[in-house]
Amino acid sequence: MLAARGVWKRFGALQVLEDVTLEVQRGEAVGIVGPNGAGKTTLLDLVAGAARADRGAVFLGGRDVSSLGAAARSRLGVGRTHQIPRPFAGMTVFENALVAATMGGGLRSSEARGKALEALEQTGMLALGNRPAATLGLLDRKRLELARALATAPRLLLLDEIAGGLTEPEALELVEEIRQFHASGLAIVWIEHVVHALLRVAERLICLAFGKVIADGEPQSVMSDQAVVDAYLGSAA
Numbered sequence: 001m002l003a004a005r006g007v008w009k010r011f012g013a014l015q016v017l018e019d020v021t022l023e024v025q026r027g028e029a030v031g032i033v034g035p036n037g038a039g040k041t042t043l044l045d046l047v048a049g050a051a052r053a054d055r056g057a058v059f060l061g062g063r064d065v066s067s068l069g070a071a072a073r074s075r076l077g078v079g080r081t082h083q084i085p086r087p088f089a090g091m092t093v094f095e096n097a098l099v100a101a102t103m104g105g106g107l108r109s110s111e112a113r114g115k116a117l118e119a120l121e122q123t124g125m126l127a128l129g130n131r132p133a134a135t136l137g138l139l140d141r142k143r144l145e146l147a148r149a150l151a152t153a154p155r156l157l158l159l160d161e162i163a164g165g166l167t168e169p170e171a172l173e174l175v176e177e178i179r180q181f182h183a184s185g186l187a188i189v190w191i192e193h194v195v196h197a198l199l200r201v202a203e204r205l206i207c208l209a210f211g212k213v214i215a216d217g218e219p220q221s222v223m224s225d226q227a228v229v230d231a232y233l234g235s236a237a
């Protein structure tokens with residue numbers, strides 16, 4: 001359903017992505033790991049349409065969407081969460097989900113209300129619907145990020161370090177929700193440093209290091225791959 005083929009991205013003097021290919025089948029859950037600065041978020045930006053590749057192309061359901069922006073790709077079924085939650089702080093939780101359903105999902109008002117409520121329900125945020133987003137703690141901000149992505153009615157969900165910064169029980173709670181979304185048929189691409197959380201959902205892992213895919217395959221074998229181990233040790237040094 002998704003294919004980013006041979007994408008390259010440079011910021012100034014920095015070659016951030018170099019000939020990266022990421023393919024995701026319908027309903028598949030793919031994890032992305034790799035040291036800080038490897039280009040993981042940038043790859044998600046290229047898929048979501050938040051940035052354009054310098055070279056290469058992005059296909060959704062066989063269609064070349066390389067020239068489409070984020071709003072258009074959202075309407076084609078790409079939902080994403082951000083590493084740092086980005087709610088509209090001045091709006092309530094419900095309004096945030098409603099904006100996502102309307103703008104990102106392309107739904108009309110009554111449908112959008114229903115979709116927004118459903119997304120809040122799915123993420124355990126319904127009771128907080130009237131709270132200003134600015135007053136939420138980190139777990140609830142992450143949940144709202146997830147609710148906003150779900151409110152756009154995605155077929156492909158892109159998660160950027162959604163478990164990062166949470167306590168262990170909080171992370172596990174969120175993982176359980178994500179497992180259920182996946183079980184209901186949603187394809188997922190999930191960047192995560194909390195690897196044990198990722199391994200509960202991902203069927204396949206990709207490791208990015210210095211802008212290149214250095215491993216792609218069965219999760220346990222990717223995590224024990226020498227090049228992957230070296231990339232992490234190198235980044236810790």
Ligand SMILES: Nc1ncnc2c1ncn2[C@@H]1O[C@H](COP(=O)(O)OP(=O)(O)O)[C@@H](O)[C@H]1O
Pocket residue numbers: 011012014016034035036037038039040041042043
């Ligand atoms: N908009 C940007 N302008 C300049 N440099 C950027 C931009 N976005 C990312 N970078 C740089 O690209 C590299 C990869 O960033 P990123 O994709 O966020 O990595 P990761 O998510 O793997 O930690 C980093 O060195 C980062 O500083």
Ligand SMILES: [Mg+2]
Pocket residue numbers: 040041042083160
């Ligand atoms: Mg990142």
